[in-house]
Amino acid sequence: MSGVYLDASATTPPAAEVIAAMAAVQAQAWANPSSLHGFGLAAAEALERARWQCASHLGCRPQELVFTSGGTESIHLALVGAAACLPVGRLLISAVEHPATEAAALQLQARGWQIQRLPVNREGLLDQAQLAQALEPPTRLVSLIWGQSEVGSLQDLQALGGLCRRAGVPLHVDAVQVVGHCAVDFNSLPVELLSLAGHKLQGPRGIGALLVREGLALQGVFGAGGQEGGRRGGTEAVVLAAGLARALELAQAQQCGPGERDPLAKLRDGLLDPLLSLPGVQLTGPDPRRAAARRLPHHLSLLVGTEGGQPLSGRALVRELWREGFAVSSGSACHSSGSAASAVLMALGFSEAQAASGLRLSLGPWLTPADLAGVPAALARARQRLASTP
Numbered sequence: 001m002s003g004v005y006l007d008a009s010a011t012t013p014p015a016a017e018v019i020a021a022m023a024a025v026q027a028q029a030w031a032n033p034s035s036l037h038g039f040g041l042a043a044a045e046a047l048e049r050a051r052w053q054c055a056s057h058l059g060c061r062p063q064e065l066v067f068t069s070g071g072t073e074s075i076h077l078a079l080v081g082a083a084a085c086l087p088v089g090r091l092l093i094s095a096v097e098h099p100a101t102e103a104a105a106l107q108l109q110a111r112g113w114q115i116q117r118l119p120v121n122r123e124g125l126l127d128q129a130q131l132a133q134a135l136e137p138p139t140r141l142v143s144l145i146w147g148q149s150e151v152g153s154l155q156d157l158q159a160l161g162g163l164c165r166r167a168g169v170p171l172h173v174d175a176v177q178v179v180g181h182c183a184v185d186f187n188s189l190p191v192e193l194l195s196l197a198g199h200k201l202q203g204p205r206g207i208g209a210l211l212v213r214e215g216l217a218l219q220g221v222f223g224a225g226g227q228e229g230g231r232r233g234g235t236e237a238v239v240l241a242a243g244l245a246r247a248l249e250l251a252q253a254q255q256c257g258p259g260e261r262d263p264l265a266k267l268r269d270g271l272l273d274p275l276l277s278l279p280g281v282q283l284t285g286p287d288p289r290r291a292a293a294r295r296l297p298h299h300l301s302l303l304v305g306t307e308g309g310q311p312l313s314g315r316a317l318v319r320e321l322w323r324e325g326f327a328v329s330s331g332s333a334c335h336s337s338g339s340a341a342s343a344v345l346m347a348l349g350f351s352e353a354q355a356a357s358g359l360r361l362s363l364g365p366w367l368t369p370a371d372l373a374g375v376p377a378a379l380a381r382a383r384q385r386l387a388s389t390p
């Protein structure tokens with residue numbers, strides 16, 4: 001299929017090196033790692049090699065890394081597993097969490113936990129003073145999205161995590177959009193739990209990890225056979241773990257050093273002026289020209305209206321842009337209420353109509369400036385067609 005893929009925040013194409021690494025492990029280490037014969041031992045060895053490699057790229061100890069099936073499962077294990085070891089209390093989350101966190105929070109609510117959602121500002125950023133205040137008892141657990149998938153905001157994790165540490169409240173961070181794009185050194189982060197997913201960084205689908213700080217009590221969510229230190233039962237996905245390890249290695253090699261500009265941020269920033277000069281188009285989330293450190297480097301999100309400023313449907317724009325050869329996302333799923341408005345954009349203070357006009361472009365290393373050159377004109381044509389449709 002041809003087209004320019006600008007939807008990295010949804011998923012990414014697996015890197016050729018990842019596919020090759022998985023093929024090699026699939027051929028040699030296909031057995032059950034719990035089996036005591038030589039085939040099983042080879043699989044167990046491949047699994048532990050992958051765990052060591054992942055841990056070294058993420059700055060954690062191998063025993064702190066639990067392989068899961070992806071971001072949703074990691075988040076569920078973090079919240080439900082940690083809460084099971086705590087007295088019932090209050091869980092703090094932000095108003096712009098991924099649905100996976102909302103779903104886990106609702107499970108805790110059914111078990112008697114209070115849920116408090118911290119508001120964000122117009123850029124999707126949390127207020128430290130509000131978090132500090134909310135950390136009073138009975139708050140016993142906090143879960144925050146580090147890099148917001150729809151509007152790209154990157155929370156100041158050092159500051160927010162420092163507040164949680166000082167209050168003695170464990171913090172889980174949803175780093176699904178961050179890992180692969182920003183350096184992550186678990187050892188030096190003020191967090192107890194961190195979730196990630198392989199498919200956001202050109203790794204395989206179906207694998208993720210939860211990092212669990214040594215000493216933090218966590219009850220496994222599937223009992224089963226005691227795999228992953230009793231924290232995640234079920235026969236381990238050795239091949240996918242090897243793919244995740246290779247993807248993390250590639251991502252680390254691509255990350256820029258201190259003082260260097262992220263190549264994807266450079267590509268993204270080249271699109272800003274041409275897109276924002278279209279009347280009726282505005283940026284959502286932090287403006288990277290003013291606050292680059294507060295925005296995911298590969299992420300650009302917009303509200304798109306007619307030249308007169310009338311909001312257009314983000315979902316219709318996605319279809320029109322695909323006709324132009326660009327794969328993007330609207331960032332708003334159709335909710336059961338029937339409204340296409342994004343809850344995240346509404347939490348940032350946009351109206352329901354504006355919150356249904358979101359468009360997200362998220363980039364990856366497979367793109368060149370030439371791939372992106374036609375985006376502004378394609379968007380202008382796409383919205384022209386929509387604006388003239390009765």
Ligand SMILES: Cc1ncc(COP(=O)(O)O)c(C=O)c1O
Pocket residue numbers: 009010069070071072073098100145147148149174176177197208
């Ligand atoms: C911020 C964030 N958290 C969690 C998830 C869920 O991850 P997965 O799709 O791997 O379950 C996603 C996926 O889009 C995400 O963007």
